[in-house]
Amino acid sequence: MLCSMPPRSTRRSDAARTAILTAAVELVGEVGYSKSSIEAIATRAGVGKQTIYRWWSSKGSVLLDAYLNANVGGEPEDPQGLPNTGDLVADMRAVLRATVDELNDPRFERPLRALTVAVLEDESLAAEYSRRLDEPMRQMKKERLRAAQRQGQLSPDVDLDAVVDTLFAPVAQRWLLRSGPLTYEYTDHLVETVLTGLPRPGS
Amino acid sequence: MLCSMPPRSTRRSDAARTAILTAAVELVGEVGYSKSSIEAIATRAGVGKQTIYRWWSSKGSVLLDAYLNANVGGEPEDPQGLPNTGDLVADMRAVLRATVDELNDPRFERPLRALTVAVLEDESLAAEYSRRLDEPMRQMKKERLRAAQRQGQLSPDVDLDAVVDTLFAPVAQRWLLRSGPLTYEYTDHLVETVLTGLPRPGS
Amino acid sequence: MLCSMPPRSTRRSDAARTAILTAAVELVGEVGYSKSSIEAIATRAGVGKQTIYRWWSSKGSVLLDAYLNANVGGEPEDPQGLPNTGDLVADMRAVLRATVDELNDPRFERPLRALTVAVLEDESLAAEYSRRLDEPMRQMKKERLRAAQRQGQLSPDVDLDAVVDTLFAPVAQRWLLRSGPLTYEYTDHLVETVLTGLPRPGS
Amino acid sequence: MLCSMPPRSTRRSDAARTAILTAAVELVGEVGYSKSSIEAIATRAGVGKQTIYRWWSSKGSVLLDAYLNANVGGEPEDPQGLPNTGDLVADMRAVLRATVDELNDPRFERPLRALTVAVLEDESLAAEYSRRLDEPMRQMKKERLRAAQRQGQLSPDVDLDAVVDTLFAPVAQRWLLRSGPLTYEYTDHLVETVLTGLPRPGS
DNA sequence: TTTTAAACGAGACGGTACGTCGCGTCTTTAT
DNA sequence: ATAAAGACGCGACGTACCGTCTCGTTTAAAA
Known part of the structure; x- marks a missing residue:
C-alpha cells in the first residue's frame, strides 16, 4: 500500500x-x-x-x-548527497550542525518526533521507516566516508556503519530523550572525539 | 514521589x-x-x-x-557499579553484552520500550526519567572510565560524556528503531571502534 | 422527536x-x-x-x-376517548377504577413513577411531559365532561379543568406519595364527593 | 434512627x-x-x-x-392549627393562598421539591414522610373542617379525607408537575368548586 | 455521449477508554 | 471516645475516538 x-x-x-x-x-x-x-x-x-x-x-x-x-526531493540534507569539500572533519561537523538545526526547529521536530513514537510502537512501521528514511540517509553518510577513505583521510579498514552510528546516534538519542541541549558545541566535540580517535597516553 | x-x-x-x-x-x-x-x-x-x-x-x-x-536495589547493571577487572576494553565489552542481553529479553524490553514511548511524548516525564534513571547510569559509566584514566588506560583529557554517548547511544538507537539486530558482534565492534580510536593511515 | x-x-x-x-x-x-x-x-x-x-x-x-x-395507539385509556354510556358518574367511576388498576400494576407503575421523578427534577422535561402526556389526557377527560354538559348532567357554568383536577389529582397524589392504599372504595368515594357536590344541611 | x-x-x-x-x-x-x-x-x-x-x-x-x-415550631401554617374566623370558605381560601405563596417561594420550594423526589424513590422514606409531615398537616385540616361541621357549615356526613384531598391535591399536583401557574385565581376557583358543590341544572 | 462503478464527504453505529465525581466503608490523627 | 479528614474499591458519568458501515454525490473511465 x-x-x-x-x-x-x-x-x-x-x-x-x-x-x-x-x-x-x-x-x-x-x-x-x-x-x-x-x-x-x-x-x-x-x-x-x-x-x-x-x-x-x-x-x-x-x-x-x-x-x-x-521533505520531497530532498531528505533533510541535500538530495545530491553530503557535502564534500575534501575535509572530512569539517564536513561532518557541518552535517551534524545542520542536523541539530533541524532538530531544534519545531517545524521539523514535532512531526519527526511523532513519527518516531509511531515507529517505536509498531514493528512493521519500523521496517518501512528503515527502508524509506533511515537506510537512504545512512547510504549517503557512508558514501561520504567512503570518499574520505579514497582520499586517504580514513583507514580503509574501518567499519563505516560503526562510524556512522557513533557520530549520529548520540545526537539522535540526546534529541529523543531530551537528555541534554543540542548545541554545536556538543556535536563539534562529538566529531572530534570520534574522528580523531581516543588518544592514549604515550601514543 | x-x-x-x-x-x-x-x-x-x-x-x-x-x-x-x-x-x-x-x-x-x-x-x-x-x-x-x-x-x-x-x-x-x-x-x-x-x-x-x-x-x-x-x-x-x-x-x-x-x-x-x-529493578530495585540494582538498576540494570550491578548496584555497586560497573565491573572493573583492570581491563577497560574487556569490561566495556562485557557491559555492552549484558546490555544487549537485557534488551533482547522481552521481560525487560517491553516495559522499557513502553517507558521510552511515554518519555518521548512527555517533556516533564523526560526530565524525571533523566534524573532518576539516565543520570545515575551515566554516572556509573563515567566512574568506570575515570578509573581507567587513573590506571592510565585512557587519556585524562578525553570527554567522558562523549565517550559514554558514543559507546551506548548506538546500541540504544538500534534497539529503539529496530534498525538492525542487537548482537555481541555489533557491540564488540563498537567498543573496538570507539576505544581503539579511528586509525588513520600512517599513524 | x-x-x-x-x-x-x-x-x-x-x-x-x-x-x-x-x-x-x-x-x-x-x-x-x-x-x-x-x-x-x-x-x-x-x-x-x-x-x-x-x-x-x-x-x-x-x-x-x-x-x-x-403505550402507542392508546395512552393509558382508550385512544378513542373516555367511555360514554350516558351516565357521567358511572363512567367516571369506571375511569378512575381503571386508573388505579394501572397504578397498582407494577408493569405500568414503575416506569411511570420513574418518569415522574425525572419530570420533578427537570423543568424542561416537565414542559415536554405536559405537552405530550398530560394535556392530551386532560383534553379527553374534558371532552367527556363537555358531553355530560350537553346531555344536561353537568352545569354549563362549571370549570372543567377544576373538575378534572379534583377528580384525578387526589389519586395521583396518593399514588405518588404512597399516602394511602389505592382502592376502588377510595375512588368511588371521590367521584361521589366531587360530582354529587358537597351537601350542606338544609339544602 | x-x-x-x-x-x-x-x-x-x-x-x-x-x-x-x-x-x-x-x-x-x-x-x-x-x-x-x-x-x-x-x-x-x-x-x-x-x-x-x-x-x-x-x-x-x-x-x-x-x-x-x-420549619420548627410551626409547620408551614400556624402551629396552633388553621385559622378559624367562622367562615369556612374564606378560611380555606386563605389557607390555599398561603400554600401557593410558600410553593412560589424558592426558599421553601427547592427543599420541599427535593424532599418529594426523595420520597418518590424511597418507600420507607415515604412512610416516614407521611407520619411526620403529611399526617399532622392533614389532621389540622380535618380539625378545621370538623369545626365547620360543628358550626353547621358542612354536612356531618361528608368524608373529611376526601374533602381535604380534593382541596389540596390539585395544588400539590400542579406544583409538582408544573402543569400550570400557581395563582390565587386557581386556588380560589378550586375552593369554590369543591366547597360549593357542583350545581346541576334545575337543582 | 452516456453509463456506471469507484471514490468521496458525511456521519451514525457498537465499542473502549478516558478522567471525574460520588458512593458507602474503613483507617488514621488529633483532640 | 468521637470527630475531621480523607484513602479506598467501585460504579457511573458524559466525551473523545476507534474502525466499520451505510448513505447520497461527484467524477472520470469504459461503453
Whole structure:
C-alpha cells in the first residue's frame, strides 16, 4: 500500500491525498502525536474518515508518508548527497550542525518526533521507516566516508556503519530523550572525539 | 514521589501502590504500551482507577515508577557499579553484552520500550526519567572510565560524556528503531571502534 | 422527536431507537429509576452509550419517549376517548377504577413513577411531559365532561379543568406519595364527593 | 434512627447535627436535589462524611430532618392549627393562598421539591414522610373542617379525607408537575368548586 | 455521449477508554 | 471516645475516538 504503487488500483483523488498529508503534519506540529486523532486529521483535511482508512493502515503510516511528502526531493540534507569539500572533519561537523538545526526547529521536530513514537510502537512501521528514511540517509553518510577513505583521510579498514552510528546516534538519542541541549558545541566535540580517535597516553 | 516527602499527606496504601506497579509492568509486558489502559492496570491490580489518578499524573509516571520498582536495589547493571577487572576494553565489552542481553529479553524490553514511548511524548516525564534513571547510569559509566584514566588506560583529557554517548547511544538507537539486530558482534565492534580510536593511515 | 421532523438529519437507526426504548422501560421496571443507569440501558439494548446521548438529552427524555412508545395507539385509556354510556358518574367511576388498576400494576407503575421523578427534577422535561402526556389526557377527560354538559348532567357554568383536577389529582397524589392504599372504595368515594357536590344541611 | 430519638444513644455533637441540616437545606436550595451530594453536604457543614452516615440512612432522611428542622415550631401554617374566623370558605381560601405563596417561594420550594423526589424513590422514606409531615398537616385540616361541621357549615356526613384531598391535591399536583401557574385565581376557583358543590341544572 | 462503478464527504453505529465525581466503608490523627 | 479528614474499591458519568458501515454525490473511465 505504501510501496510505490504506480499502477493505481482505481481513480484516487490526489487532492484528498495531499490534503490529508498536509493536515497530518500541521496537526502533529500543533498538538503532538497522541492528540492528533484520525478524526481530527480527516476533519481538518475536509475528508471522510474512510478515505484515510482506505489508503493507510494506521496513523503512523500516514505520518511516514506525510513526513516524506513534506521533505520531497530532498531528505533533510541535500538530495545530491553530503557535502564534500575534501575535509572530512569539517564536513561532518557541518552535517551534524545542520542536523541539530533541524532538530531544534519545531517545524521539523514535532512531526519527526511523532513519527518516531509511531515507529517505536509498531514493528512493521519500523521496517518501512528503515527502508524509506533511515537506510537512504545512512547510504549517503557512508558514501561520504567512503570518499574520505579514497582520499586517504580514513583507514580503509574501518567499519563505516560503526562510524556512522557513533557520530549520529548520540545526537539522535540526546534529541529523543531530551537528555541534554543540542548545541554545536556538543556535536563539534562529538566529531572530534570520534574522528580523531581516543588518544592514549604515550601514543 | 519516592524522594523525601516522609510526612505523607495522609495514610497511603502501600498494598495498592505495589499492586499497581506490578500490574503495570506485567500488563505492559503482555500487550504493549498503547494497549495498556489505566483502566486495565487498575482492574488487574484490584484497585479503583482513582487510586492511580490520585498518586500519578499519567500512565508514563506509573511506568517510570514501575520500572524503577521492578529493578530495585540494582538498576540494570550491578548496584555497586560497573565491573572493573583492570581491563577497560574487556569490561566495556562485557557491559555492552549484558546490555544487549537485557534488551533482547522481552521481560525487560517491553516495559522499557513502553517507558521510552511515554518519555518521548512527555517533556516533564523526560526530565524525571533523566534524573532518576539516565543520570545515575551515566554516572556509573563515567566512574568506570575515570578509573581507567587513573590506571592510565585512557587519556585524562578525553570527554567522558562523549565517550559514554558514543559507546551506548548506538546500541540504544538500534534497539529503539529496530534498525538492525542487537548482537555481541555489533557491540564488540563498537567498543573496538570507539576505544581503539579511528586509525588513520600512517599513524 | 416523534412529532413531524420527517427529513431526519441523517440516517438514524430505528432498530437502535426501539431497542433503547424497550430496554429503558424494562430496566426501569426491574430496578427502578435511580438504579437504571444510561450505561445499563445501552448495554441491555446492545447499543453504544453515544447512540443514546446523540438523540436524547437526559435519562428523563429517554423515559418519556419510552413511556409514550410503550403505550402507542392508546395512552393509558382508550385512544378513542373516555367511555360514554350516558351516565357521567358511572363512567367516571369506571375511569378512575381503571386508573388505579394501572397504578397498582407494577408493569405500568414503575416506569411511570420513574418518569415522574425525572419530570420533578427537570423543568424542561416537565414542559415536554405536559405537552405530550398530560394535556392530551386532560383534553379527553374534558371532552367527556363537555358531553355530560350537553346531555344536561353537568352545569354549563362549571370549570372543567377544576373538575378534572379534583377528580384525578387526589389519586395521583396518593399514588405518588404512597399516602394511602389505592382502592376502588377510595375512588368511588371521590367521584361521589366531587360530582354529587358537597351537601350542606338544609339544602 | 430517624424516629424522634429523644434518649440520644451516645454523646452526639449537636453542633454537627445542626451544621449538617443547615448545609443540606442550603445546598439543596442552591443546586437542587440530585446535585446535592452527601460529600458536598459534609464539606459545607465542615463535617466528616462518616458523621452523616452514622446518624442518617440516606440523603432523603437528612432532607426530611432538615425540612422539619427548618420549619420548627410551626409547620408551614400556624402551629396552633388553621385559622378559624367562622367562615369556612374564606378560611380555606386563605389557607390555599398561603400554600401557593410558600410553593412560589424558592426558599421553601427547592427543599420541599427535593424532599418529594426523595420520597418518590424511597418507600420507607415515604412512610416516614407521611407520619411526620403529611399526617399532622392533614389532621389540622380535618380539625378545621370538623369545626365547620360543628358550626353547621358542612354536612356531618361528608368524608373529611376526601374533602381535604380534593382541596389540596390539585395544588400539590400542579406544583409538582408544573402543569400550570400557581395563582390565587386557581386556588380560589378550586375552593369554590369543591366547597360549593357542583350545581346541576334545575337543582 | 452516456453509463456506471469507484471514490468521496458525511456521519451514525457498537465499542473502549478516558478522567471525574460520588458512593458507602474503613483507617488514621488529633483532640 | 468521637470527630475531621480523607484513602479506598467501585460504579457511573458524559466525551473523545476507534474502525466499520451505510448513505447520497461527484467524477472520470469504459461503453
